[in-house]
Amino acid sequence: MLLRYVIKQLLMPPGGLLLLLLLAWCWRRRWPRLALGCLAVGLLGLWGLSLPVVVQHAAQALETEPALLPQAWPGLKDRAQAIVVLGAGRERGDPAFGGEDQATGVALQRMRYAARLARASGLPLLTSGGLHYGSPPSEAWIMARSLQEDFNLAVRWQEGESRTTWENAVYSARLLKAEGITRVVVVTQAWHMPRARWCFEQAGLEVVSAPMGFLGVDNARPLGGWLPEGKALWQNGQLLNEMIGAVGYRVFY
Template sequence: MMRWTWGKRVVCAAIAVTGLACVPAPAGADLTAPPGLDLASILGTPSLPGIYGPDTAVVVLGYGLTPEGTMRDELVRRLRAGLAQAVFAPWSPIIVTGGNPRAGRSEADAMAGWLVDAGVDERRILRESEADSTVANARNTAAMLVEKGLRSVVLVTSEDHIARARGAFADAGVSVVGDLTPDRTQWDSVPLYLGRFGPVPSVR
């Protein structure tokens, strides 16, 4: 049986996010695409999430809940992009940031619950449940990074929000090494389930 390295597992998990299977090819297999199969037209040209280490957190910014405390579609799209990033960076902790509680539930709590249901180990998720604005998202996350000994972040939010978010985080002294949006991943229609993939980061 072929032994797969962690590197191969990371790549295969990333490929799985696109909806494709990743298994060792049998010896002598013909790996050319069948006639008429255009993977580019099937997958589009999504931006690939980056690969980062345990000092970089994946930060998913909240979005207003309904009065009943449920998540709106745009917040689910942000979470799906964040999950894609989490697959590519299995050692990175995930920070969900957002307060504005509705029906006794904060945005961060709703996001954390969604990620756990998607297979993310709860110990990997850090909740910031007090922010009521993008500026507060940045300020509170900056304090959490210092507390947890983290150095940088990858921001995940909507395309029309990313520039403002990057500015707010820069003003808060946070090193933003990358960003991802649902519009750039183009995977929000693919069913995702992370399962028990990769190690659980050691978060202080």
């Protein structure tokens, strides 16, 4: 897992683009044209991926599942038997919480939405997410604790073994099928929802999609989002990772 993490960070933005800039510097005398090409791709890539307008249009290509509108929430109990919330990493040892690990902001968004769905429908909750780089506690446990303490909602199941979206689906299905549950609401980011839905369906579950955190809406930035910003670079990295994952999953699984 460590090797996989290192390779991924070196190849995905901004790592891969910074490597191109480094190569441009190293090759500037020996292969000046190649160095110029690396410089151009690296700089243009960093600029393009830092634009909110690129986030907006890239997200629109991924966010193909429609939103689950509030008027449909109470009727979920007739369409599904449980709500599955997918993990999204954790933050290590926050002093503000006594040094305890916390869910990331993305995971917190998912929990907040899942809490609303659970209250409206009365469906039980399952949190799914394994150990972050092999160190406890699991993402599932952190989310379950937060849902209990911050949203006053008990989590019935915790799936704390998974490391990927595929494993989220496989291990969650194993827990749920043991209790005769085959129809689930899956909560995750809108750009992640198509791949998540596919994984859960491959695991033998019927899925009601509950996408949230849409990025393909009007970015509301000055000049239409054509000014670079750090947040957009991170978001575009997530979207690019999802595009690669969407293709890779259908090849390897």
